[in-house]
Amino acid sequence: MAPNFRIDFGSYIPSTQTVKERCTSLKAWELPKQESALAPDYVWTNKDMDPVPPEDQTWTLWTWMAYWATDTINLGTWETASSIIAVGLTWREAIPIMIVGTFCVAVPMVLNGAIGAALHVPFSVIVRSGFGYYFAYFCIISRSILAMFWLGIQGANGAKAMQLMISSIWPSFNNIKDTIGMETQGISTEGMISYFLFWLIQLPLLLIPPTKLRWLFIVKLVAAPITAIATLGWCVHKAGGSGALFNQPVKVHGSEYAYLWLSCMSAVTGSWATLACNIPDFSRYARSSKGQYIQLPFLPIIFTICGVLGIVTTSATQLLWDKEPLWNPLDIIAHWQAYGHSGRAAAFFAATAWYIAQVGTNITANSISAANDLTVLFPRWVNIYRGCIIAAVVGGWVIVPWKILSSATTFLAFMGGYSVFLAPMAGIIASDYWLIKRRQIDVPALYDPYGRYRYFYGINWQAMVAFLFAVGPNLPGLAYSINPVGTHISQGTKNLYTFDWLFGFVVSIFLYTTLHKIFPARESLIEKTIDGVEASMGRKAEAGNASPPLESGDDDEKHVHAHRKQSESYGYANVDPIHRARDVQRQHDTNMPLPKEQQAAVKQGEGHDATAPVQTIPVPQEPGPGQILVKINWTGLCASDKSLLHDEWAPFGVSMRPEAKGIAGHEGAGEVVAVHADVEGLWKLGDRAGVKWVVSVCRECEFCTNGSDELQCAQQLNSGFTAAGTFQEYVLTDGRYATRLPEGVRDEEAGPIMCGGVTAYTACKRSAVKPGQWIVMIGAGGGLGHFGVQYAKAMGMRIIAVDGGAEKRKLCTDLGAEQYIDFAETKDIPGKVMEVTKYGAHGVIVFAAAPQGYQIAPSLLRPGGTVVSVGLPSDPSVVAGAPPILLALKRINIVGSVTGTLKDVEEALDFTARDLVHPILTKGSLGDVDKFCKMMIEGKLPGRAVLRVAG
Template sequence: MGRLSPLSQLVRPSAWKLEPEPSTFAPSSDWSNKDMDPVPLDKRTWTMFNYVAYWISDTANAATWALASSMLAIGLSWRQALPAIALGNIIMGTIMVLNGTIGARLHIAFPILNRSSFGFWLSYFSVISRVVLSLFWFGIQTFVGSECVYQMLKAIWPSIAHLPNHLSPNAHITTSGLICYFLYWLIQFPFLLVSPQKIRWLFLAKAIIVPPTWLALLIWALVKVPPSSGLLSQKAVLSGSELSWAWLGALNSALGNYATLGVNIPDFTRYAKNERAYANICAEVNPFNDTNQHSRRQYIQLIILPVGFTLASFVGIAATSAGIALYGQVLWDPLKLIDHWDNRAAAFFASFSFTLGTLSTNISANSLSAGNDMTALWPRYINIRRGQVICAFLGGWALCPWEILASATGFLSFMGGYTVFLGPITGIMVTDYWLVHRTHVDVPSMYRPHGRYRYTYGANWRAAAAMIVSVPLTLPGLINSINTNIHVGVGARLFDIAYLLGFTLASAVYFTLSRLFPAHETMLDHAILEQETLPDDGSYYGSDEKKDGSRVDEARAA
């Protein structure tokens, strides 16, 4: 039999098989690879300074601007929109610290951590849901980046605005827009190949370059249209119950802005040098240590998120208000606002700032998250880098983000829509680690399909019950937001509080069921982070698994 050609060898599954790390906790390469294993000491490179730079850089992006200014488009005033944004980010900041501390402490990714609360097999529901959301968000951010590229090219070559359009008006994108979409996709692709340990320097560059540009935009808005005749004179067009529900919808959208990262923040905090590099609000303070220094580290994440995002949102609202006075339109998309500028140099540098901001946000919040999740789905063949490449092709081209961003209402509906699932998932994870298991978890068992967290046939029925109770309540509103011709009555209102309702209800149900019907095999008196000397009869796991991950009954049969 002759040798296979290089192309034939490339399409064989064996050619893509990854080599597992010898230190893995998993019984075989079917269940883990080096990107899924706990981060080794030499790769824990993120310091507190890196996380501060990350959050500063992440506040200034087009999605934050669009979220805030689109609230004006649905009838809220800036006085009503800003409190909703601030409160939403205070809540999300608290959730980020609670969930992120777990990753900084255990150094494991979201798909692995989720197994301790949902069960080994049921956790795949959360992982697949997160993959789908990452693909959607990757496409949306890529489209936003293409608008940035368009404005940069227009500042250099104004004739691009007059290129013939060969696409239908119903496509919500033009020929020139599609060209810019492809160019931006090519620009960001090499960054998808950078390791998580090194990508932190991109966040530092963004934290230095982007905020001054936003400050300049704020000054432009206040100079062009003085607050007395612009921002301060704006009034809400809603009143009564409609105003109340619109405000709650805005709050839900503010939560939805980073609800995905609230779930999988361990994907990034796992690279922390130590637990104190990321905010740990639950650690005991040693009275003989520098308490003040610890307190500063303790609360920095809780401060920087609401303050940073609220200030960035205020810039978006102020500039959008100026656009209303100058151009007579609610230009909630910052790139559409720049499109009205006559100063080509200002348009180029502002667009470049948004290009850089969108690039780093898309990588950190979407492609890296998708890479982690896809690694958990097929660890024998997919690592983080390969997962990011798959995300680039599926999320970048298989979806149509320009349809979602076609209107302010559609944008807010999408932002709030996926919180139907993310709120309950996050609530269950936080409640399980901090309240049910009281931080005493077994990391090696999270890598074994027949380990301690197998629960009942691989599913924790308590988590399933919490999801079943909390998700259906908001589904009618989700359906109505997708198709307004389907009338669901008062059920549509619950969708306006989907995240808070799902988070609190799922947490309460899960905690109650875990107390009434505890999973005794998962209850420990201390956390297990490394492999310990274990008995071979499976008694350590509370199941029928041996130390090497094989089944006791299978070994006996052999």
């Protein structure tokens, strides 16, 4: 065990150079941004926030049992059980109360634990799926405060174990003079020394990475039960029986009895309320998704056993010392010190065991949770390791926990009652995953503020409404429990509060699912999980610095395998990425035969009602002369695809030709699976290839041979228009005009660059704006515009972005625009541009299809400037141009731009390979074509849409 720790901590000790830098610059504290990060480039994530890679998925069934055993055996459980007796119920009630109470919380524990086990991401990331990207922060912040608070309080409680340990060795410690002042400061000198030592020794233990915790579990599992049973044995033996407390009759009756029963049950449930939310912080390390189900029976059993030990021991103590029962086992141990050397030795070991128990619980229930939250709140600066240190300092010292324990009773009551807020969180997370999303989650989108889980400005109003209505009715009860004297509430409200947790959990589930039934948030639904581990491993592999790790081969691993086989036959993609990655490899190695059938989104019907449902069609087995067969992993969905599918250009005589077979799509990226002998010199199996709008040209006409105008070739074929497009798993395309995808560009990014990216890039080139000169982009925050801003920035231009709204402002400035003009707010846009540029901009690109952009564009230019026309208004009367006098006197250029040549595409891809340009993606699957087209029409589709096709 020791060498393990040395390795782990060794890597955290910074070098002298690093220490020097960190003393002088804040930037030196920045955490490295993950190569494999799933988040878009403008969002910072770190390793601990990303899905757990397969090599760190170390938790097995045994780890789970040890986890719960260590989590449950602590002073709190012992006292919770005894307090049931203290309020007037008997052990006959206490046992079913403990079983039912823990079972109530074991259910959400398993439901939410399954999410972590399947997706390998923490609570603070999962919560975005139901609450929305920004509303999730409410949950994350409140949970992190709670976790740090309990970390401190448990420490202050546990300091008594330390005090016993010291005084067992040096009995005079008990008589040390109090120079701090128990009365005023809430702690004595003796208490402070004990607390400080408790905290100090706990600190390195809190820093054990979650993947290595099993060692601590083992120590606690041996020490704690022995001590508990020894304490029990000693008390019962000494007292000659279990005492009158054990045999006392029930003191309350009727409805009072029923509500007392319920409130005791809620106290048991509430003590695990935080974990019911954030259990994914642990289950994310699980190797298989099944191990965590052991919690369901195990938690009630182990809690009840520990509780019964507490009750029996407490009952026996009543006979021993002045008829006053001792609720805290440490008080019993303290009495042992009177029995000479052997008594003190026993007291020392027992106190040490409770110390370990207390620290173990602090790690599992509080420290790691707080650290995970801080990681997500400050990803640039905090990882789990640093988060544990911050939580230990804030919880241990900043909140002054000993003072809260001694004097702040109302605050304690409030924090104790916080399960009122946690119950609906657990309910919404569970129902969102199991009932609404039906276990299909787009993991990369969880990291994207503009992604699928954005809802309304980052807030899912359905979660908000469900949350408020589940919390509201319990608030009077909470107020009453905090201040019973000054608060007057009805008996009914008091009674409701006795089962606050259950109420909040059930009501939130009911409301959240009902609201979704009535107002389905379709854009947040997905047919097939987009797996985060797989995606980040894919990115790593593409970056060329990792190979898929091999399995370690134990029992757990086998059933993962079986489970995966079964699930894949149902078409789930979210199962066990380790094997998936190896399968892809195998396909390369053994050159597996092509499948006979494939999925494709095929156009049905005409006009605006046309759809593109997924159908099974044959796979072309042999490439024709000059052709290659490309397996499409991702394809972009361009606005032109929508126009062709909906026959929007039919009035201009442009409709999808029969050769396209109803299959649209012209932003494909994937790998070559078959090559015609003609082009064997160009392509090998497994090469990565991209398919564009222009799929082939004649290579003979004037335009094809002048070196720059091949896009004007009259013989050209177009993907999804005159040739079957990329909305199918296997596409035949011209090997001489397909694009080779460079290393470092992921398929899902390469797709949208094939049309959207290269269009924006070519427009930047056509503007002829040089580095350091001004360019205005109208519609800069849109699907094309956001590409344009990045290319222009990378090309050294100074950008003035024009678009509407604060959200677009943030996007444009984040991507590199120097100025932002909100057309909704700024009346005089030319005036504003002149103010910034003095004589006007050197170029203007009109990305927006709205006529207004073309009206103002010429007036934004300085003499000799250029307007680039890209956005195409559907109104044929709109003209790009300027009054001749302006055009002549200012020598203005008006140029057009459409997609880009083979060479342009290569250049555009290179910007992404060099990490300068990245599309903002809204991801979906092949079945999402209709949904995304609808969102596009409604203007609700952020960034570029990409669909996962094969792979």
